[in-house]
Amino acid sequence: MKTIKNILLLLAFTFLSFAQAQEPTVIITLTVDTSALGDDRDAPGGCTFTVTPADKLVFNDPNDPKAFTIAVDESDLIEWQGITTTGDDVKIKKISFIGGTEIFGSSNINGRNSNGKEKVKAKPNKKTPPGKDYEYSINFKPDGFKFYQIDPKIRVGIR
Secondary structure (H helix, E strand, O other): OHHHHHHHHHHHHHHHHHHHOOOOOEEEEEEEOHHHOOOOOOOOOOEEEEEEOHHHEEEEEOOEEEEEEEEEOOOOOEEEEEEEOOOOEEEEEEEEEOOOOOOOOOOEEEOEEEOOEEEEEEOOOOOOOOOOEEEEEEEEEEOOOOOEEEOOEEEEOOO
16 A cells, blocks of 8 residues: 555656646747857857747847847746857857846846756746846857857746
8 A cells, every 4th residue: 555655656756747848839949150159258249049839929120139029928948059150059048137027037047958958947927017028138158169148038928
């Protein structure tokens, strides 16, 4: 009887752990042309964004990556990842909020290694006021280069 109880507890724990390992519903990819980065760490050239699914995109100007804006729902799990135009890894070191509401409940979210790539995952805080654009900073490092940051925008709730 005790063995059956232990097996049931183990199965319940395994199910709960699996349920918490949720896959991202929104993937933001930073693509970096390392030949165009330049020396300005706060506004590097050669950076573009894409978002999947495409209906999360609010605004994207390939000539101004700081204007890149997405709209997400409170239930979305967002993943930031990076790659160079030549296919090399770009480490997403952390996401930081510049000011205002900390829409993820923390001012800094550190990157974690996932399948050999450093990415950041986060879910919006349910208390985030909807409809406002929030500016945040993506701190990133292409392999063999120094650290850079770029400041796109995110909107929660209303498109």
